[in-house]
Every structure is written in structure tokens, then in C-alpha cells.
Amino acid sequence: xxxxxxxxxxxxxxxxxxxxxxxxxxxxxxxxxxxxxxxxxxxxxxxxxxxxxxxxxxxxxxxxxxxxxxxxxxxxxxxxxxxxxxxxxxxxxxxxxxxxxxxxxxxxxxxxxxxxxxxxxxxxxxxxxxxxxxxxxxxxxxxxxxxxxxxxxxxxxxxxxxxxxxxxxxxxxxxxxxxxxxxxxxxxxxxxxxxxxxxxxxxxxxxxxxxxxxxxxxxxxxxxxxxxxxxxxxxxxxxxxxxxxxxxxxxxxxxxxxxxxxxxxxxxxxxxxxxxxxxxxxxxxxxxxxxxxxxxxxxxxxxxxxxxxxxxxxxxxxxxxxxxxxxxxxxxxxxxxxxxxxxxxxxxxxxxxxxxxxxxxxxxxxxxxxxxxxxxxxxxxxxxxxxxxxxxxxxxxxxxxxxxxxxxxxxxxxxxxxxxxxxxxxxxxxxxxxxxxxxxxxxxxxxxxxxxxxxxxxxxxxxxxxxxxxxxxxxxxxxxxxx
Amino acid sequence: xxxxxxxxxxxxxxxxxxxxxxxxxxxxxxxxxxxxxxxxxxxxxxxxxxxxxxxxxxxxxxxxxxxxxxxxxxxxxxxxxxxxxxxxxxxxxxxxxxxxxxx
Numbered sequence: 001x002x003x004x005x006x007x008x009x010x011x012x013x014x015x016x017x018x019x020x021x022x023x024x025x026x027x028x029x030x031x032x033x034x035x036x037x038x039x040x041x042x043x044x045x046x047x048x049x050x051x052x053x054x055x056x057x058x059x060x061x062x063x064x065x066x067x068x069x070x071x072x073x074x075x076x077x078x079x080x081x082x083x084x085x086x087x088x089x090x091x092x093x094x095x096x097x098x099x100x101x102x103x104x105x106x107x108x109x110x111x112x113x114x115x116x117x118x119x120x121x122x123x124x125x126x127x128x129x130x131x132x133x134x135x136x137x138x139x140x141x142x143x144x145x146x147x148x149x150x151x152x153x154x155x156x157x158x159x160x161x162x163x164x165x166x167x168x169x170x171x172x173x174x175x176x177x178x179x180x181x182x183x184x185x186x187x188x189x190x191x192x193x194x195x196x197x198x199x200x201x202x203x204x205x206x207x208x209x210x211x212x213x214x215x216x217x218x219x220x221x222x223x224x225x226x227x228x229x230x231x232x233x234x235x236x237x238x239x240x241x242x243x244x245x246x247x248x249x250x251x252x253x254x255x256x257x258x259x260x261x262x263x264x265x266x267x268x269x270x271x272x273x274x275x276x277x278x279x280x281x282x283x284x285x286x287x288x289x290x291x292x293x294x295x296x297x298x299x300x301x302x303x304x305x306x307x308x309x310x311x312x313x314x315x316x317x318x319x320x321x322x323x324x325x326x327x328x329x330x331x332x333x334x335x336x337x338x339x340x341x342x343x344x345x346x347x348x349x350x351x352x353x354x355x356x357x358x359x360x361x362x363x364x365x366x367x368x369x370x371x372x373x374x375x376x377x378x379x380x381x382x383x384x385x386x387x388x389x390x391x392x393x394x395x396x397x398x399x400x401x402x403x404x405x406x407x408x409x410x411x412x413x414x415x416x417x418x419x420x421x422x423x424x425x426x427x428x429x430x431x432x433x434x435x436x437x438x439x440x441x442x443x444x445x446x447x448x449x450x451x452x453x454x455x456x457x458x459x460x461x462x463x464x465x466x467x468x469x470x471x472x473x474x475x476x477x478x479x480x481x482x483x
Numbered sequence: 484x485x486x487x488x489x490x491x492x493x494x495x496x497x498x499x500x501x502x503x504x505x506x507x508x509x510x511x512x513x514x515x516x517x518x519x520x521x522x523x524x525x526x527x528x529x530x531x532x533x534x535x536x537x538x539x540x541x542x543x544x545x546x547x548x549x550x551x552x553x554x555x556x557x558x559x560x561x562x563x564x565x566x567x568x569x570x571x572x573x574x575x576x577x578x579x580x581x582x583x584x585x586x
Contacts, residue, residue: 011562018567019551027568030504030552032537032544039541041504041552072511141512 061132061151064139069095069109072146081132081151083125094149098123101132108136109147120154131155180277183263184210186270188231197277202250210275216256219244227258234260234273247277255284307387308333332394335360339390343383351483353377353427356386357415360393364401371406376417379425380483389427389475392462396429396473404471405434411470425477431470439466497530497580498559504552505538509569513553516570524577557581 022028029044055062061078065071071094079086084097095102101121108117116137123130132151139148170192174181180197182190182205190205190213198204205213211228218225230240239261247254257278265271311332319325338359342351354377358367365372381389397406397413405411411434417427431437463474501517503510514534521530535543537552547556547563557564557580566579 015565015567018565022551022567025568027509027571028551028553029507029509030537032541032549032552034545039537039544041537041541043504043507066515072515073506141515144515 063094063149064146065094065109065149066146067144069106078151081153105134131158182210182275183272184231185272186235188228188235200247200249200254215248216245230260231273234262235270237262237270254279255281335390335394339387343386351380351386353379353381353417356389357393360390361397364397365406371412373414377415379417381477382481382483385477385481392475400431404437405431408434423479425482427475429473434470436468437466437471496559499530500533500535500556500558502535502537502549502552502554505536510553512569517555520573520576
């Protein structure tokens with residue numbers, strides 16, 4: 001054997017010994033086996049390989065990086081999780097491929113970090129955002145140190161938390177809503193109802209179709225509209241605002257303003273609708289009452305103007321001069337104003353007869369004076385009767401002051417009221433102790449008012465008797481004239 | 484085939500071929516160790532490295548009669564030298580490559 005052949009044999013022996021040593025000491029983990037046709041690579045599977053197989057099969061994304069952030073290993077799941085081919089990761093590097101998210105991960109890999117730590121990163125993939133929880137832990141490597149990274153997809157978990165939070169806020173809004181709110185699903189079935197909505201009904205609306213739960217009748221202008229039609233409009237993406245309707249539940253009818261709008265799910269598809277019902281019954285009642293009052297006020301104004309014109313004309317007829325006219329006209333308007341003052345605080349109801357008499361005699365004599373006696377006057381009279389009676393009492397008291405029982409120091413006036421058998425009220429004005437009385441030569445405004453003051457009330461009227469010992473006036477009020 | 488080359492071929496250059504099998508731990512370790520050794524002990528233009536992935540191209544094992552992976556082959560200067568294992572023993576690698584005189 002030549003020297004070169006011997007040298008080659010020695011070299012090959014040394015190589016074979018070195019190969020065996022490397023296998024024995026675990027420095028190699030794959031072998032090439034040559035067959036007749038081709039070479040095959042076989043991996044030496046040890047404890048590390050079992051772990052590696054486990055890493056490959058799990059759903060979590062996993063990667064190993066060296067201290068410089070270079071990619072050493074990615075498992076099978078990670079490329080799918082990141083939406084990046086494994087070859088791209090190997091070629092470009094993990095942190096570089098992830099861009100902004102990769103920069104966030106570099107903080108996790110800072111050399112001073114020696115314990116396990118996590119961060120959340122967001123990736124855009126196919127127009128959707130994916131949230132990943134990335135955990136980094138120190139990884140001992142055969143040639144130094146590195147980092148083990150695991151990637152967990154927490155998108156669904158975050159979405160579930162967001163949905164739960166959204167649901168909680170929705171429930172809180174529903175619970176605190178003053179107005180009645182109902183939510184329907186895509187089939188028009190009521191799935192949520194605020195307490196105010198449930199209170200409108202005799203039964204719980206949940207699980208019923210909206211039109212079944214809320215029996216609504218729409219204003220005539222809405223044609224043949226039904227509640228189900230409005231819900232259908234909203235489910236097709238339309239909306240309606242402040243539709244007038246009447247809700248009949250039990251024995252009660254409510255005036256309702258109804259609004260519907262679609263409830264859109266993530267992505268914009270209509271998944272149901274929201275119906276708001278505002279109870280405007282009280283508002284409507286107030287509006288009707290206000291309308292009535294305006295009409296009444298108009299009516300009274302016209303009556304009052306006609307009355308003032310009448311007083312003016314009659315006072316002018318009996319006046320001896322301008323001064324006399326001015327004095328009497330003013331007194332009569334003041335009497336009218338006094339009655340109006342009393343009525344001002346009582347919009348539609350009547351007022352007490354005692355109040356009325358006291359107010360009219362007050363300018364001439366105190367109602368508490370011993371010369372005035374009142375009996376049975378705690379009766380309420382209607383508004384119109386009060387105006388007429390006010391004028392009558394004014395004329396009676398001014399006559400008494402000028403010519404009758406109140407024109408001297410000793411005369412007295414008695415005013416009594418009693419309920420006759422036929423109903424209504426009889427009021428008697430009776431003077432005594434005054435100068436002898438004689439009937440007036442002609443009938444002035446005062447006498448006309450007294451004689452006709454109550455005549456317009458059907459069945460009512462006045463009768464004046466000019467007795468020498470004192471004037472009496474009998475006034476009869478119908479039952480309708482009482483408050 | 485994965486390859487990494489540094490420098491140009493030429494007189495006096497150290498031409499190395501590292502045979503690996505994908506990303507097995509020893510293969511990855513061998514790549515990192517070789518990069519570290521070259522960076523720390525060799526001049527930037529004095530060597531060229533080619534990494535051959537035998538998992539992708541197993542037939543390339545035939546050229547240098549590779550049995551165990553990872554294996555580093557010094558092709559130039561001749562004679563051919565092999566270092567078998569993950570190259571974690573730096574001194575052994577330097578001796579085998581006979582670059583201790585340069586380092």
C-alpha cells in the first residue's frame with residue numbers, strides 16, 4: 001500500500017470515528033442514508049424532537065428567535081395565524097414581516113427582559129382586524145440565548161367581550177329609558193322591551209310579534225297602515241318618525257307617537273328594528289283643554305263687549321248730563337270689574353254667592369256691618385250667573401244708598417238665599433228702616449237690570465216690589481246657574 | 484437550497500459548505516455558531532459560506548459523502564476537511580479549519 005493510500009485510509013477512519021463520536025455525544029440530529037437510487041434524510045428523534053412535534057401540531061403559533069431577533073424556528077400554525085407564507089417569514093424575518101406589530105414585539109425582546117411577558121398586537125388581514133396575544137419567554141439555545149414566542153388569537157375572545165359589554169350597555173339604556181322602547185328581531189318578534197313599554201301593556205310583549213304585542217290603530221291620514229307594516233319598513237332598512245297612533249291595552253287608550261328604525265348588525269346588515277313609543281295622551285289632553293279655553297275666552301270677550309255697550313247705551317238714556325253719565329257708567333263698569341276679579345282665579349268653576357255680594361256692597365258699606373245681614377249665601381253660582389248677579393246687586397245697593405234703607409243711619413238690608421222645592425235657588429233682598437218708598441216714575445238702567453238681569457236664564461228671573469216700608473227683590477236662579 | 488455567500492472565490496480564500504437538514508435544532512445551532520466564529524475570527528473578505536439544506540436537496544450529500552447532519556466541509560484550501568456536529572466547540576472548529584494561524 002502506497003503512502004498516499006495509507007494517508008487516505010487514515011483520514012477516512014478519523015472521519016468515521018468523528019461521525020460516531022458526534023452521534024454519540026448528540027451533536028447531530030439527522031443522518032443521510034444512501035440507497036441505490038437516492039439519498040434520504042432521517043431525523044434522530046430525541047426528547048427535543050418530541051417537544052418539537054408537539055409544537056408543530058398545536059394551534060398556537062410559536063417561534064424561536066435569537067438575541068438579535070433573527071428567526072430560528074416557526075411552527076406550522078404561525079404562518080396561517082399571521083396570514084404570511086412560511087417562506088416569507090424565513091426570508092424576511094418575523095419582526096420585519098410584521099411591520100408596526102413587529103416593532104411592538106421588539107420591546108418584548110429587549111435584553112434586560114429576563115422573565116415571561118406579553119403584549120397584544122393587532123394585524124389587518126383580509127380587511128378584518130385580528131388581535132393576537134404574544135408572549136415572550138427566555139429560551140436557552142445550544143450556542144447562547146434566545147426568545148420563545150407564542151401567538152394566541154384572541155380576536156373572538158375580544159369580540160365576545162365587546163359584544164357582552166355592548167349588550168350590557170344596551171340593557172342599561174333599555175332599563176333607564178323613560179320612553180317605551182321595544183327591540184324586534186329580523187322576524188319582527190319582540191326580543192327586548194323597556195319597563196315603560198311593558199307598563200303600557202297588560203302582558204309581557206317578549207316573544208310576541210310586534211303587531212300582536214302592541215295593538216295600534218293609526219290616525220285616519222295613515223290609510224290602512226298597521227303596526228306590522230312599519231316594522232317591515234324598518235326591517236328593509238327604512239325608518240319612520242313620530243307616526244300618530246292609538247294604543248288600546250285593556251280598558252285604556254293612549255295617544256302614541258311611534259318611531260321605528262332598523263337595527264344594524266356588524267357589517268351593516270339589518271338584524272332587527274327598534275321601536276320607540278312616546279305616550280302623548282296627557283299632552284293631547286292639555287292641547288284640547290287649551291283649545292277649549294281659547295274658544296271660551298273668545299266667547300266671553302264678545303259677551304262682555306256686548307254687555308258694556310248695553311250698559312253704556314242704557315246709562316246714557318237715564319243720564320242727566322255728562323258728569324252724571326261718567327259717574328254712573330264708571331260705577332257700573334267697576335261693579336262688573338269687581339265680579340271679573342273674583343272670577344279671574346276660577347277659570348271654569350263658579351264662585352260663592354257670599355263673596356259676590358260682599359264684593360258688590362263693599363264700596364258702600366262693610367259686609368260685616370250690623371246693617372247688612374246675610375243668610376244661606378254659601379252657595380256657588382256659575383260664571384254667567386255671577387256676572388248678571390253682580391250687576392243686579394250693584395244696582396240694588398246703589399239704589400239703597402241713594403233712596404232706600406242705606407240712605408239714613410238706621411236702615412238695614414237682609415240678603416237671604418234658600419233652595420225652593422222646584423230646585424235652583426231663591427235669593428231675597430229685603431230693605432227695612434229706610435225712608436218711605438215710592439215706585440220710580442220711570443224705569444232707568446238700574447231698574448231694567450234688576451228686572452231683566454236674570455231673565456235670560458230659563459225659568460229664572462227677578463221680581464222687585466217697591467213697598468213703602470222698603471224695597472224687596474226676589475231673584476230666582478235655575479239649577480244650571482249654580483256652580 | 485439555502486445559501487449564504489461571503490466574499491468572492493479566489494486565491495487564499497476559505498470556502499466552506501455547511502450541510503443542514505431544515506430547521507432542526509442542531510442545524511440552526513450550527514448555522515449560528517459558524518456565523519459567530521467567522522465574524523469573530525476571520526476577516527470579512529477571507530471566506531465564503533454555502534449552506535446546503537439536504538432536506539430540500541438530499542442528492543447533494545453525495546458530493547462530499549455526507550452522513551451526519553450538520554456537517555461543515557472546508558472545500559478550499561485543499562485538502563478537504565470536515566467538522567461534524569453543531570460547531571459549538573469553537574477551538575475544535577478553528578483547528579479543523581486550520582485558521583488558528585490566521586485568527
